[in-house]
Amino acid sequence: xxxxxxxxxxxxxxxxxxxxxxxxxxxxxxxxxxxxxxxxxxxxxxxxxxxxxxxxxxxxxxxxxxxxxxxxxxxxxxxxxxxxxxxxxxxxxxxxxxxxxxxxxxxxxxxxxxxxxxxxxxxxxxxxxxxxxxxxxxxxxxxxxxxxxxxxxxxxxxxxxxxxxxxxxxxxxxxxxxxxxxxxxxxxxxxxxxxxxxxxxxxxxxxxxxxxxxxxxxxxxxxxxxxxxxxxxxxxxx
Amino acid sequence: xxxxxxxxxxxxxxxxxxxxxxxxxxxxxxxxxxxxxxxxxxxxxxxxxxxxxxxxxxxxxxxxxxxxxxxxxxxxxxxxxxxxxxxxxxxxxxxxxxxxxxxxxxxxxxxxxxxxxxxxxxxxxxxxxxxxxxxxxxxxxxxxxxxxxxxxxxxxxxxxxxxxxxxxxxxxxxxxxxxxxxxxxxxxxxxxxxxxxxxxxxxxxxxxxxxxxxxxxxxxxxxxxxxxxxxxxxxxxxxxxxxxxxxxxxxxxxxxxxxxxxxxxxxxxxxxxxxxxxxxxxxxxxxxxxx
Numbered sequence: 001x002x003x004x005x006x007x008x009x010x011x012x013x014x015x016x017x018x019x020x021x022x023x024x025x026x027x028x029x030x031x032x033x034x035x036x037x038x039x040x041x042x043x044x045x046x047x048x049x050x051x052x053x054x055x056x057x058x059x060x061x062x063x064x065x066x067x068x069x070x071x072x073x074x075x076x077x078x079x080x081x082x083x084x085x086x087x088x089x090x091x092x093x094x095x096x097x098x099x100x101x102x103x104x105x106x107x108x109x110x111x112x113x114x115x116x117x118x119x120x121x122x123x124x125x126x127x128x129x130x131x132x133x134x135x136x137x138x139x140x141x142x143x144x145x146x147x148x149x150x151x152x153x154x155x156x157x158x159x160x161x162x163x164x165x166x167x168x169x170x171x172x173x174x175x176x177x178x179x180x181x182x183x184x185x186x187x188x189x190x191x192x193x194x195x196x197x198x199x200x201x202x203x204x205x206x207x208x209x210x211x212x213x214x215x216x217x218x219x220x221x222x223x224x225x226x227x228x229x230x231x232x233x234x235x236x237x238x
Numbered sequence: 239x240x241x242x243x244x245x246x247x248x249x250x251x252x253x254x255x256x257x258x259x260x261x262x263x264x265x266x267x268x269x270x271x272x273x274x275x276x277x278x279x280x281x282x283x284x285x286x287x288x289x290x291x292x293x294x295x296x297x298x299x300x301x302x303x304x305x306x307x308x309x310x311x312x313x314x315x316x317x318x319x320x321x322x323x324x325x326x327x328x329x330x331x332x333x334x335x336x337x338x339x340x341x342x343x344x345x346x347x348x349x350x351x352x353x354x355x356x357x358x359x360x361x362x363x364x365x366x367x368x369x370x371x372x373x374x375x376x377x378x379x380x381x382x383x384x385x386x387x388x389x390x391x392x393x394x395x396x397x398x399x400x401x402x403x404x405x406x407x408x409x410x411x412x413x414x415x416x417x418x419x420x421x422x423x424x425x426x427x428x429x430x431x432x433x434x435x436x437x438x439x440x441x442x443x444x445x446x447x448x449x450x451x452x453x454x455x456x457x458x459x460x461x462x463x464x465x466x467x468x469x470x471x472x473x474x475x476x477x478x479x480x481x482x483x484x485x486x487x488x489x490x491x492x493x494x495x496x497x498x499x500x501x502x503x504x505x506x507x508x509x510x511x512x513x514x515x516x517x518x519x520x521x522x523x524x525x526x527x528x529x
Contacts, residue, residue, distance in 0.1 A: 038525050040246040052525050054245070063381055069326035070315035089315055090308015092253040093325050099382025101245065101521055105253055105308065136308025201524060205381050 002060070002079035002210060003143055003158060004182035005169070006192045007053050010215035011176035014039070014051045018168035018177065022055075025144060025167035027127025031110025034141035035168055036102075050216070053176065055141035055168070056081065056102045057201070057209030064140075067097035072137075079182070079210055080143050088137035095138055099205050103140045111135055143179075144168075159188065182210060245524035248453045251383060255516040258306055265303035266373045266395075267512045268294050269332070271505070273370030274399030275406050276339070278425065279417075280363050285346050286415040287407055288362075292339040295369055300332055324379065328372035335365040370399040383519040384447050385454035390440040391515070397436055398508050401429035405479075405501035412494045423497075426504070427483045434476055437511070454518040463514050471514060475507015 018035045022028065035055040041047045058081050064073050065081060072087035073094055083094075095103045104110070111133065114121055120128075133139065144166035151157075151164020158164040159180035169177040180187035185194075189212070192198060198212035254262050272294035279287025304310045316329045342358035349355055374392025381387070404425040411419035445455040458467045482500035486492045 036245070038245040040525055052245075054524065067323050067325070067379075069319060069323045069329070070312070071319055071322060072315075087312070087315060088309065089312040091306075091316070091325055092308070093323065093376070095253045096251050097380050097382070099521065100524055101249065101382075107258075107308075134309075138308075202522065207381075 001077070001184075002182045003058070003148065004079070004180065004189050004210040004212065005055075005143070005166075006178040006189045006198060006212045006214060008174075008176045008178070008192075008214050009050060009052065011174045012051050012053055013174045013176075014049075015173060017171045017173055018053050021167040021171035022141070025147075027123070027131040027133070029106065029111035029133055030114055031112070032104045032106060032139060034104075034139070052213065053168075054100070054102065054201070055211065056143075057100055057207070057211045058143060060208035060210065061206060063097040063099060063205075063207060064094035064103060067093040069093060076145075078148075080145050080148075081140075082142050082145060083138060083140060085132075085134045085137045085139075088134070090136040090138070092138065098140075099202060099207070100209075103138050105138050106133055106135055108135055247523055248450050248520045249523075250454075250457075250518065250520040251516075254519075255513070259516070261302045261306035263509075263513055263516055265299050265306060266516070267509050268299035268302065269328075269369045269373055270395050270399030270512075271402040271406070271508065272299055272399075273335075273366040273368075274396070274401070274403030276335075276366035276403070277363060277370070277400060278403035278407050278422075280359060280366075281425075282407060282417045282421070284407065284410060284416045285343070286410050287403075287417060288339070288346070289343055290406065290410070291366065291403070292336070292343060295332060295339075295366075296336045299369070300336065303329075303332075324372055324376045328369065328376065331365050331368035331372060335362060335369055338362045338365055367396075370396050377515070377519070380519075382521045384451040384522070385444050385519050386515070387447070388440060388443055390436060390443060394433070394436045394440055394511075397429060397433050398511055401426065401433050402505055402508050404429055405504040408497055409501050412497060423483070423486060426479070427487065430476070430479055430483060430504075434480075437471070437476075448522070450520050450522050454520050457518045457520070458514055461518075463517055466510050466517075467514050470510025471507055474503040475510055478503040479507070 014037060016037060019033055019037065022034050028034065035053060038052040038054055039049055041049055058079055060079065062075055062081050065075050069091060070087050070089050072084045073081060075081050090105065092105050095105050114124060147166065148158045148164055151161060156164035162170050165179050169179045178188050178192055180189035182189055184190060192214055193212050196214040198214050199216065200209045200212055253259055272291045275287055275294065276291035279291060304313060307313060316326050317333055319326050320330050338358055339362045342355065342362045345352060345355040345358055371392050374395035377386040378388060378391050404422055407417045407422040408419065408426060411417040411422050441455050444451040457463050479500045482496055
């Protein structure tokens, strides 16, 4: 079993729903975001903006795991790379070693509250109790590992049952994100990668990311989504 | 919320040089300088040099690196896991160097010439080399920064550390310490030329490697790093020490103050070199930009 994600670039509507859902799910401090939206212009005289929703790639051969000197960063048998903040020493080697720049060091200035100098909101107070972010350690997306573990314990299937699926996938209104088991050839993610030419970012690093992208149109000038037909075929709304 | 435009263009690493990263820069340089001085002091059998290198590594290198960590009191987790990464191995080199070096210094003071002293000199020398070289290996192994992916980087860091070691040996000799001044000066001259050659080779190799490597070299030569590169590395680190070295070679003897000034310039040059290497390290764009 290896959990993975497919991002449909032709469906993303740049709503930042994934970013917001993650912030709420993990009570993220204001200074950091786990998923990010990368925007870039394509097409010369008639430019369109493409958006990549990126997050930790949960690489199979993760440079951050190799770099971590304390063993705080580990790769679970299901492929999810997790950080044990109680073991992290804050050397930031993993932050520098990640070629995708998907790790963040949580410094004091990144955790000054939603309204610095003012009283904390109830949401922040709840977050401090429910999801402890340790200043002086590194953080990254963990594919909502808590939801997956809790869901599996209840007999649910991640990627199909919402209670066992990452928050960003549940929230995406355009259904641009799909989650599932990459090792299962019949899973939705495997099918999308197979049928719609899924690709990984920077495969030359030989890290084998678990996040794939489909329907990229980098460098093309067409104004139509790259594979409207395929999107319609699987019921992706316009 | 913001669009992360920075991920579609070359972005330099910031964690290991900006803000508190300055501490890591000093730690990296102090490790190289201390290790280099210890190796040079072994050559001259200079107890003063060994003691100063022990202080540099134990206090400056160890102290600044610990201060840099987000959770410094957890450092024991690093030294208990040598199998993980070169950062862990480097920390272990430092801790063992401090322990082994302290014993060796005591043996050299009270039991000079004993078998134990020789054994500890050998073991501390190996550890000093480890402290000198490991920072270069760490950077070399980082896949996402092409500017650092070169075997020349650890070599450069070792040569730079030994050059600094010869420089400090000159100062020890001038202060009446147990170092042969003429030999230390010759060592400085040879290492200076070796450093220049490796720097040129390193930049040439980085420039050839990938587009982002070329960007890093351009950043050194013409970008924001240019003043530090040309003034710090080229002028202070190479030209002035080289001019002093040539003058002392031709004239036979020059003022002590000038030699000390040359050593200070060398050390500033070494610091500038580490700074530029860390500052110019840039990542490939996450997403290939449209043509």
